[in-house]
Amino acid sequence: MNVPASGISHGEAKPVPSNSLHEVDATYKKVTRRLIPFLFICWMVNYIDRINVGFAKIPLATDIGLSEAAYGLGVGLFIFGYVIFEIPSNLLLTRIGARKTLARIMLLWGAISCLTFLVRTPTEFYVARFVLGVAEAGFYPGLILYLTFWFPSSRRARVMSRFLLAMAVAGVIGGPLAGLILTHTSGLLGFRNWQWLFFIEGLPAIVLGIVALFYLDDSPKDAKWLTASEKELIQTNLHLGESSKPGHDHGISDFLSVFRDPRLYLAVVGYTVIPVLGTVLNYWTPTIIHNIANPDIGTVATLSAIPFGLGALGMLVIARHSDRKLERRWHYFFTVSCGAVALLCLPHVAGNLGLALLCLSLVGVAYYGGSTIFWTIPPAYFPSRSASVGIAATSSLGQIGAVLAPILLGWAKTHTHSMAAGFIFIAALTVLGGLAIVLGIPRSALREHKLKTGN
Template sequence: MNALLETEAPAAGAESDLVLRDAYRAAEWRIMPILFGLWLLAWVDRANVSFAKLQMLSDLHFSETVYGLGAGLFFLGYVVFGVPSSMVQQRVGARSTISAIAFGWGVTSVAMMFVKSAGMFYVLRFLLGAFEAGFYPGVILYLNQWFPSKRRTRNFSIFHSAAICSTVAVGLSGGFVLDHMSGQWGVAGWRWMFLIQAIPTVLMGCLAFVVLPDGPGTARWLSAQQRRLIQDDVARDVAGVASTASRSGSLLANPVVWVLSAAYFCILTANAALSFFIPTILHEAGFGGYSAIGNAIAAICVLGALGNIAFSTFASRYRDVRWHCAMASLLSVASLLVLVFVWHSSRQATFITLVLALAGTGAGISLFWQIPVRFLHGKAAALGVPLISSVANVAGFLTPWLTGYVRDVSGSYTSGFVTAAVVQALAVIILTMGIPFAARKQQAGAATPGHEPA
């Protein structure tokens, strides 16, 4: 009898493993395409202003500073409403919050086609950020409910690659619209572009409400056994990861939270510099008309996304995610510094450095978000993740504004991009030395033991 039980136990365990793998596979196919699509559209609607800039500035007589401030005000709305939006998600559930957020920013993006003044441009950019603020941190928390660390790292890199792929959508559709729809029915091409690129967001927001469950426990397309296995597996993963106490009252006093915010701020500086000025860089590098620029953007972003996924997948095999994040950031630093020397002299070198820069920033962001969950969970994660995101996104406000201002004053983007590279280099220092130092300070002052560096 004992021998029989010993032979049956492994079989039962193997069967559970197969059921769990099937459950994760079903979850990935059901959840990830919706989240990927929404994040792609989020970046289309926040960054398409970089392509519209090629016509909009002359049509509305905006300066580079006005453009940079308007582009950056998106992130001010993001900063102000990030934590409140995530708190709403904790109360009403992921499905309702994510779908409402997408619908709201989609309608705001449609309204961008009616911009006639700098004031209206500023207001709509701020509202766009306010609506979208809770989406990114909400998805981070949502994926934490669904997947353990190793699987989550790969899925999050796929999800985040939508940000890079969004520029493909902006480039291809934007180039076509500006070339072929300018003046149709008396409407400028950049106005058509905002309308056409916003409609899918409104539709995807409605689809998200229908398709997404609030979590594994409410996923009707999983069996009861599959739901239980996922929840148990995620719970075991959380229990095996070092974390801070879940008391929200100690969150602001946690040095790790602020060091992580500083690291992410530095990473986002380079990301914002690239996101809002790639079409302008390619235009100045001599890539031709709108469609040619759009095609170049598409190719750059596809290759950058593949680099992001490949690097993040490689990093997921190791526990030292922090060091791989630092290496990705170092690649971004090198690429930005090379870029300022080549974009006026070599189209090929400009293309290659942009691919490497996007791959580096994309992998850096993807890997960064695997670090906070090693310190925060439960209520601390629910508040800490949006707090880190909100504080760090001040970089998104400052970078385009200061870059545009420097261009107006000096006639060149060089100083702005060199500054972005230097700030990104600070991320490498913070990731390699700052986080372990903050973790030790946290341990020394923590009420409970058991914390360890990422």
């Protein structure tokens, strides 16, 4: 099945029937109720499976002889595997549809996460993380692309904030859940607690992959739960955004053309910030807390929930304000700059748990808020026929910094007993990414529109 990048054909937009604002809102609420809760759960489970290695690390490192540098390399290999298969996965999505693609990804990553309990050496840890990255490749950009099949640009920040709230919820519940599993499963049936953590938290992904095959629709035209008028309203509002995109009639139309478009590299530099901030928050928060207070693993996991929760609150406020103003670039710059400041402060508050949690919470705001704002930009920036490749290429190439960041942080911690140098590098990269969006992408290039109601 071939699914166009917008989920609709590229013909002339039909006039909208006379719809009141109430009817428009009702239609999008209906779509939101149908899709967002399920996608929310899928992404939450994915995120828990992704960050659980940060909690498993403390007992895992002791059992298999894993140094800080080796741990950083394992995190980087996961991202590397994710990156190299991300574009092929999104291209496959446009060919066979979102339903089969997302189901395939969830089934594979769930199975591999479960099998990670077999790891016995650092080398096996490297292989497991790389293969898990390959299995998950395309899930995040695939979901971003899938949302553009249903929601116009003027609603995407709010929709993205609800969707990406799953990351924060995963962080809030993932820590205590990991702590519960690690505390109560050590030695159960002869296995270590970190083995049970990987196995138990991998199972839900397998179940969700099966459900996705029966629950999701590839696009609005396939949705039997929408009326004909609702489908027409959605299609027209999507056309409205597509017809206003710069370069729509002369845009890139094949794989190679995407990489000749300078827009891609501006977006990549801007996006690099997000996965790098996520590396600090997701993979080093437990270690930072443990190094300051040296509490038991259960307390570390519980305290780790704080930056995720405060990050979620900040994200919701930022997303709502950005949608109301229909402004993305400056919102993005100021949001990620908060993260840069927090990273510069972290080494100086290493002896104060409260201040360290405050800095990590600002990193959480920058990560979640920045993610929400950023992913409203590529769908409004790339021509619709190149959106699938453009979004995947931005996500893939933007992960380069995230491949290097954990290796750098791990090396710095091993050889200098401090991550200060790594945090300074990440802070500088963060400011550079924010400036790339503000200075490199003119506001007119996005041309977002209010919803058309027909009145």
